[in-house]
Amino acid sequence: MKLKWRYRKHLRKRYGRLIWIVRKRKNRKGYFKSNVRAHHRKSYRILVANEYIAAYLAKKLGLPVAKVLQARVRGPRGYIKRGLVSVKANARKVIPWKKAKSYVKKKPQKYIKNAKKLARLVAFDAWILNPDRSNRNLILYRRKSWKKYKWYGIDHGISLFGNPDKWNLRKAKKKFSCKKAYKFCLHTGDKKKQRIPYGLKRFTRENRKQLDKMVKKIQSLPTSEIKKAIKRVPKGCLKKSEKKFIQKVLQCRRKQMKKALKRVSKRFA
Template identity: 75%
Template structure:
């Protein structure tokens, strides 16, 4: 019998083959629970987990704040137990998504957000890991009641790297992916999505282009061993050897073509 440590609080979304709930554990810690709702839950769930675990480890290795991710079981509103991932919410104080930030913060993030320059670096990171879903909901601001400036962290990397879990197919991905065209976005997953950038950050990133360059150098300097370590973070039995080898190849190829990829992204800056 599964021991349930987390409780369902509220449903937020059910979209793109995934459902997202607000949850809370017995100690009062809060988080965002994510699970698959497709008819092939095992296949889709393992890719969802892989995307989240690899992306979170790579972000931390590059000095970018991201939520801690854990696997858990939660009983839903109809009594059915679901297996999924929880992105831990920051403790106490005020916690809001970027979507609810005031206009003055969106215009001048450096005045109201700590480590604001890293927000520009986040654009380069998302380009590298093929993350099309950095929406206003997936960037979180938090501060203590007495704090003057917000801190921030990223959540939800579920359709980065391998792409949408419901569409993943290794054979098709291998046919589509080419190192010569590695600068293109979502090439291997078959999606036609473009990289999303939260409100206000297009202009902010344009004004802080040096940060893009710094992140590109940091990514390109990352040793191959760290990539392998990030991939090994995925719980055992969820990825095949061929899938591990493929995603490592994708990331290494995008190392080389990252500047070209960012030029394509920069065309959409305000």
């Protein structure tokens, strides 16, 4: 794997991972994510699996997400780190939801293209067990100041299998039950609740039909597409038993989507 991306700036550390801003030729930028501990193989392979599966499923359901790829980057002290790059949109203005003006958050349909899909995002996150759709993990961008923003999602690193540092297949199998698959983060043991960016609770409540449409899309998604999503994970990152388990989780939650959304919707009030 060649060193195609170059370190530019340290952004932050969270969940045992560091995040850098990196740059490629032709001024392409991205966010590089890697484990703080250099030789923690299990954590890295589960992180990769979470990102690759989530990105594939989102695209199949018509939701925009950042392109994710593996990369090696030389850090500020000269050492080389292996991790994942979320490619940044090539646009004049790219901002996280957190930095959007209040009027944009209050009336997304007026300032954001395909804003209705933002309501669908809540259902998707519920399906893939994503607790971290924070104000930083939803990106707005536009090439010209008078145009509407477009958007995409990033950072699905603790969805699906959960926090990579805490993943344990034996414990997950013991906790998971198809009958209780509507409960959030059941198999990981996490007590996290699904986060929803500021302003989107009200917007989703007002666009309930879009939420229901996404539930139908998820429930009609063929099992073959779930299998393809798992196959997209780079070779060597998932064991056969882990592939089988996460397929079961997604299939069971697919059946329980209405129940799962009912739990999430209580927070819209």
